[in-house]
Amino acid sequence: MKARLIGTVVTVLALTATASCSGGGTSTTSSSGGGKTLTYWASNQGTSLENDKAVLGPELAKFEKQTGVKVNLSVIGWPDLLNKILAATTSGQGPDVLNIGNTWASSLQATGAFMPFDAKALTAIGGQDKFVPASFATGGAAGKPVTSVPLYGLVYGLYYNKKMFADAGLKPPTTWQELQSAATKLTDPAKKQYGMVLEGGSYTESVHFAWIFGRQNGGQPFDAAGKPTFTSPGMVAGVKQYVDLLGKDKVVNPSNVQYKNGPEAPGDFAKGKAAMLMSQNNADNTLQADGMKSSEYGVVPIPTPSPLPAGGKDVASFVAGINLSIFKNSKNQDAALKLVKFLTSAQEQAILDKPFTALPVVKGGTVNFTDDKTEAAAFALVLATKAEPLPLVPSESAFETNVGNAVNGLLAQAATGKDVTTADITKAMQEAQDKMATG
Amino acid sequence: MPVTTIDPISADSTAGVPATAPARRRRRSRWKGSTPYLLVLPAILLELTIHIIPMLVGIWMSFIQLTQFFIANxxxxxxxxxxxxxxxxxxxxxxxxxxxxxxxxxxxxxxxxxxxxxxxxxxxxxxxxxxxxxxxxxxxxxxxxxxxxxxxxxxxxxxxxxxxxxxxxxxxxxxxxxxxxxxxxxxxxxxxxxxxxxxxxxxxxxxxxxxxxxxxxxxxxxxxxxxxxxxxxxxxxxxxxxxxxxxxxxxxxxxxxxxxxxxxxxxxxxxxxxxxxxxxxxxxxxxxxxxxxxxxxxxxxxxxxxxxxxxxxxxxxxxxxxxxxxxx
CATH class of the missing domain: 1.10.3720.10 (MetI-like)
Structure with missing residues (x-):
């Protein structure tokens, strides 16, 4: 009797153990009877995760009313997003629809976890032609069906404090040299005031500027065959242009190298501790939350050195933004396509771009997140004429981490008072490149 | 003779015991021997699923080229x-x-x-x-x-x-x-x-x-x-x-x-x-x-x-x- 009991207990335990093991393979997608349910992971675009939920909630309710598909929304903060996506990719347990940083598009495409948008799928979401071509191009590697479509558009701009510029008798810079001299003039360490503020501890910011200034100096991080060329003279000169702001030009508070959480750099700018800030257009949210009025700052494209270095391009930003992807093993691909179509419709874009301070990614949209017409025009100009996508190669994500961390290290070196020479930069870039070898 | 009468009885009774008791004892001892193992079995199973198997998976992973191109499969x-x-x-x-x-x-x-x-x-x-x-x-x-x-x-x-x-x-x-x-x-x-x-x-x-x-x-x-x-x-x-x-x-x-x-x-x-x-x-x-x-x-x-x-x-x-x- 006792033995039989033990036997039963063991069997039950063994069964539950195996059940919990095999449970790992199934998808979490739930579909109950007629009313389908989708899981949607949104990235943090508003001022807080709660704010995102408040903005998206009514829109998703609208979607449910139109299609009968219920959407379970989770908003995921940026520090966790890529890890969660990787975990979902590895385990096969993921959402149906999710937001991704568009620079990860090619890297995530290479994992094969996302549904490719073939001709049929593109038709289902309203056709490729509805999107702004530059934004659509970020969806994946060239020559393959994209695995993501644009949702929110972002580009970099140079924010400047109107009053500080006016008081010093300065005009917003149109060349890099003008930017340097304006920043020098506006720097007064004794008053804890600096010409420029950087997010020097953030590897993503660092790699973005390494790339932007690298392009201005005629560099390109990958050659035509997709091999890394981080040590090319153009890339090295680009990194130097950025690091010199802190090192040689001394227009940046050395403490900036500890900034990495997002709000710190815009915070310094909003409090008048820095006269200029290079940031994506969603900084508007943070600046206004910090009490700065939209009339107090202006935006111009990030300028290039004059004359443009040999082979250099007038690049002021990359085509940044958020894309939408569908997990390949979603059991509700039709419903997922409907959600993508809904979120990328002109109507929803006009609604969502405002609270999320995003640029429209569909044709015919207008910049509506700011009342300041010149700011809107500046960002629209950057996206239309001065932005290229970051390299669309599978190792893009490794490029971001390795080069970004290398540049962070160089900024830290400059901040602790050591000169950063071209040789130092070449060495750091070489190390970053060597780490890519096995990627 | 009490002795002779008792003897067969005692012989009988002792003969009866060897006939059944060792078998029962054997059966019982077999269970007795396996009870400790059965008692630790749940622990072993859990230890396997929580510690040993993930460790073995880790060792297996170290022999394959598990990069971004293969993590989905x-x-x-x-x-x-x-x-x-x-x-x-x-x-x-x-x-x-x-x-x-x-x-x-x-x-x-x-x-x-x-x-x-x-x-x-x-x-x-x-x-x-x-x-x-x-x-x-x-x-x-x-x-x-x-x-x-x-x-x-x-x-x-x-x-x-x-x-x-x-x-x-x-x-x-x-x-x-x-x-x-x-x-x-x-x-x-x-x-x-x-x-x-x-x-x-x-x-x-x-x-x-x-x-x-x-x-x-x-x-x-x-x-x-x-x-x-x-x-x-x-x-x-x-x-x-x-x-x-x-x-x-x-x-x-x-x-x-x-x-x-x-x-x-x-x-x-x-x-x-x-x-x-x-x-x-x-x-x-x-x-x-x-x-x-x-x-x-x-x-x-x-x-x-x-x-x-x-x-x-x-x-x-x-x-x-x-x-x-x-x-x-």
Missing amino acids: WSEAPFVGLGNYKIAVNFSRPIGQALLHSFTVSILYTLIVVGLAWLFGMSAAAVLQNGFRGRGGLRTIFLIPYSLPIYAGVITWSFMLQRDNGLVNHVLMTNLHLVDSPPFWLIGNNAFVSMAVVALWRSWPFAFLMIMAGMQSIPDEVYQAAAVDGASVWQQLRYITLGMLRPVNVVLILMLFLWTFNDFNTPFVLFGATPPASADLISIHIYDNSFVNWNFGLGAAMSVLLLLFLLVVTGAYLLITNRRSRRA
Whole structure:
């Protein structure tokens, strides 16, 4: 009797153990009877995760009313997003629809976890032609069906404090040299005031500027065959242009190298501790939350050195933004396509771009997140004429981490008072490149 | 004849017992033999699913090229044999160099933190061994770092170590005038010092707790006898306290070593996913290789190497300490 009991207990335990093991393979997608349910992971675009939920909630309710598909929304903060996506990719347990940083598009495409948008799928979401071509191009590697479509558009701009510029008798810079001299003039360490503020501890910011200034100096991080060329003279000169702001030009508070959480750099700018800030257009949210009025700052494209270095391009930003992807093993691909179509419709874009301070990614949209017409025009100009996508190669994500961390290290070196020479930069870039070898 | 009448009966009864009882006993003894195994079976099953199988999966991962191209479908990842290990231990190439650097940093960190944690714990326990007013209060205060949640403790340190508005620089510059310009504590080589201080702050109370518990079991008579024999305080500490604490210390140092060498929380909370080179401990280095560079095969190979290293060190340590205690 006792033995039989033990036997039963063991069997039950063994069964539950195996059940919990095999449970790992199934998808979490739930579909109950007629009313389908989708899981949607949104990235943090508003001022807080709660704010995102408040903005998206009514829109998703609208979607449910139109299609009968219920959407379970989770908003995921940026520090966790890529890890969660990787975990979902590895385990096969993921959402149906999710937001991704568009620079990860090619890297995530290479994992094969996302549904490719073939001709049929593109038709289902309203056709490729509805999107702004530059934004659509970020969806994946060239020559393959994209695995993501644009949702929110972002580009970099140079924010400047109107009053500080006016008081010093300065005009917003149109060349890099003008930017340097304006920043020098506006720097007064004794008053804890600096010409420029950087997010020097953030590897993503660092790699973005390494790339932007690298392009201005005629560099390109990958050659035509997709091999890394981080040590090319153009890339090295680009990194130097950025690091010199802190090192040689001394227009940046050395403490900036500890900034990495997002709000710190815009915070310094909003409090008048820095006269200029290079940031994506969603900084508007943070600046206004910090009490700065939209009339107090202006935006111009990030300028290039004059004359443009040999082979250099007038690049002021990359085509940044958020894309939408569908997990390949979603059991509700039709419903997922409907959600993508809904979120990328002109109507929803006009609604969502405002609270999320995003640029429209569909044709015919207008910049509506700011009342300041010149700011809107500046960002629209950057996206239309001065932005290229970051390299669309599978190792893009490794490029971001390795080069970004290398540049962070160089900024830290400059901040602790050591000169950063071209040789130092070449060495750091070489190390970053060597780490890519096995990627 | 009573004897003859009894005998058959007794023979019968004894004959009857051998016929059935051994069989029953055999059956019962078979169950008796397997009961302990059945009782541990659930534990074994859980141990397998929670510890052993993931470990075996990790070892398997280390032999395949599990990069971003294959994480969605592991079975397609090509088998590379020792390829990942070769990359990890090729110390003339950057990846191997970085691993070696990280290993050196971890060793140094462990030596400093474990050594000082033990010394602090020992000193505090020795001071608090004799009863005096406020002893209970001091004990409680000493244990606070250990009782705080790790994240809360370390993030507070990271605020204190900020350059512009951190408490540490405020004290150094404004109050004590020791430095002219505020140093960075979370980047460059200072990052190592900061990390070691935080880890020490976090781990010495544990050493204190263990040693204090060990000291409770040393009878007062031994000290009294030693004092009568003319042993000084130092001699008492050296020969009685340390001698009788030996078994506690052997375990304590091993635990501190394993925890500190594998420390992930302190650097991760202080510096984020990619710490400065001076604070690149081995756990976070492996995490970087797996999750930041999306090369899980290489990360797994490094983990297996770390496991082997810790097994060898632990084995050697236990062997040496056991032999010594047997000799003693």
